[in-house]
Amino acid sequence: MTATVRHGALAIALVSEHASPLAVLGGVDAGGQNVHVAHLAGALADRGHQVTIHTRRDAPGLPDRVPLSPGVEVCHVPAGPAREIPKDELLPFMPEFGRHLARQWELAPPDLAHSHFWMSGLATLQAARELGVPVTHTYHALGAVKKRHQGVADTSPPERILLERELGESSDRIIATCRDEVVELAALGVPAGRISVVPCGVDTERFTPDGPAAPRGPLPHRLLQIGRLVPRKGAAVSIAALALLPDAELVIAGGPPPGRIGADPEVRRLRALARKAGVADRVRFTGGVPPEDVPALLRSADLVLCPADYEPFGIVTLEAMACGTPVVASAVGGQMDSVADPGSGRLVPPGDPAALAAAASGLLRNPQLRETCGLAGRRRALLRYGWNRVAAATETVYRDVLALRPAAVTGAA
Structure with missing residues (x-):
């Protein structure tokens, strides 16, 4: 059975096998992709489309289907x-x-499927081939990049890179989230004609400069790092930089729930580094943060640090900018697109605590400059990264794929 292409509202299937939009953020496998899928779905529904998000059932007792927002439903896949x-x-x-x-899909085929992450892509293609459903795919992260940075610490299946290449060859269109990813995809062998660039987005109505801020500590300045608590995110670099910033506290948000934070191996490693650097009394771990608490936490900071070794896009930079908080980020991946240096923040080499501290110090010493960067970041988020704009650009890709699909089928016949 082949889906009927409609010129108005579309039935869209988003497939996100491990990253449920219902998950609490900050866990090892819960981060930017969860946010991206949830908000893309909502913004597409706001444009009149019907969206179903398919994600793996990862706990007993979860209902088969959960309404997420008007026009969006989460389907738990066994x-x-x-x-x-x-x-x-x-x-x-x-x-x-x-x-x-x-x-x-045999019972109710979508007009188009959009898979997120490589394993979702494999499952989506398996189903779509049987039914003639067009497929777009967003990698969110590439195995070759992960292997390059993590080496023997990379826990990806050994066949990941080969399967990602096949996925790029078999999908109707690849949606890259930044210019750096286009270069990586070309090296993987994905034809340039199959790649469109659509950035990640940010909810500019929830992430705003106006609103409550989380309580501050007694020190003059607060630095914040928020996201998944994994080594590649660079919290160790932030801790080392803190030793050069004596008037600041560092809040590290993410990881397991607060009650289990002390047993987390990464937290124990980072606490040991903080003790060795002599800054343990100025580092605070919050554990996983509910999504509704994130804007207030971002507003409470003087600077948000994003010193990842590599970052396929980096939604935290957008959330900070939308809140009017300047960002100091490593010049990697999508952060090179999202952070305008010197306009909305600073870009520094990855893995360089001294450079991170120098950039942070320059902004901390100058409140007026911080305010200017914050205002510029807010403008940049509004002009480029609102979910309405991202959804419109994504829909354009979908319609291009649907317009080309009948011609491709006719040509094959």
């Missing part, structure tokens, strides 16, 4: 045990995921 499993261990369950999609 694929593997109904418990949390690290995303790098989910590959064996993707055939089951794909079969479930095929059964659902």
